Amino acid sequence: MTPQEKKYLLELIHAAFENALSQDIRPPIDLGKFGLILRAIDRKFSHEKYGYERLLYLLREFQEILYIKKDSEVVPPRYFISIRRGQAVPVRAQSKPLAEPRMGFLDAALVDSLLVDRYLGCLAENTAKINRRLDEFDRHFTDIKNELEQSRVNETRLQSQANQIETELKNIYRRSDDFERKFIDIQKELEQSRVNEVRLNSQAYEFQNELKRLVRNNR
Numbered sequence: 001m002t003p004q005e006k007k008y009l010l011e012l013i014h015a016a017f018e019n020a021l022s023q024d025i026r027p028p029i030d031l032g033k034f035g036l037i038l039r040a041i042d043r044k045f046s047h048e049k050y051g052y053e054r055l056l057y058l059l060r061e062f063q064e065i066l067y068i069k070k071d072s073e074v075v076p077p078r079y080f081i082s083i084r085r086g087q088a089v090p091v092r093a094q095s096k097p098l099a100e101p102r103m104g105f106l107d108a109a110l111v112d113s114l115l116v117d118r119y120l121g122c123l124a125e126n127t128a129k130i131n132r133r134l135d136e137f138d139r140h141f142t143d144i145k146n147e148l149e150q151s152r153v154n155e156t157r158l159q160s161q162a163n164q165i166e167t168e169l170k171n172i173y174r175r176s177d178d179f180e181r182k183f184i185d186i187q188k189e190l191e192q193s194r195v196n197e198v199r200l201n202s203q204a205y206e207f208q209n210e211l212k213r214l215v216r217n218n219r
Contacts, residue, residue: 001050001061009050013062015041017083028069028080031056060131 001009016037020029029037035055038045052058056079059066064084071078 005050006061009058010062010065012038012042012045013059013066027082028067029082031059031079031081034059034081057131 016034017027017029019037019041020027020034025033025037038055047053047055047058050058056068059068059081067082067084069080069082071080
């Protein structure tokens with residue numbers, strides 16, 4: 001971004017706040033609405049024209065005069081634009097339109113402020129780097145929140161499965177106890193049956209011997 005482009009955009013931003021105030025729109029202004037106000041003043045305005053993918057990224061180059069607030073409670077997040085304290089909106093004559101800078105032409109008013117412009121250029125470059133880093137952190141934080149949410153969903157699912165397995169194991173243990181008691185009863189009955197078998201065999205043997213004696217005596 002050239003110094004004259006930055007100067008023009010500063011004037012355009014101030015004009016947008018003037019226009020908003022004239023429509024009784026008080027800052028902070030929704031980013032989408034602020035973009036409409038900018039295009040209403042300059043129909044040729046486009047953030048892509050200055051090499052920025054989004055209007056938000058372009059406006060972050062002017063954080064020395066702008067305050068950008070992010071509302072993360074909604075998805076996707078919303079952004080609101082307001083002017084920082086001490087950055088008064090200049091009053092310009094309504095009949096004097098904004099003059100779009102011409103490429104390759106240096107305004108005479110800028111000749112005496114080359115050092116300031118160089119400083120602003122360095123500041124804008126550093127601000128852009130910081131903003132890109134902030135965007136990376138923002139995306140990383142969003143990924144972490146999504147992973148955490150997915151982890152909570154998995155935890156709920158696994159806890160439900162664990163509860164089901166625990167219930168099934170308890171049912172198996174109860175059935176196992178029932179089988180064990182029945183097996184013990186069967187063993188007792190079998191033992192009793194063996195005792196009865198021995199007793200009956202003894203009685204049968206005695207009866208058989210008695211029968212043999214009776215037969216011999218009758219001969």
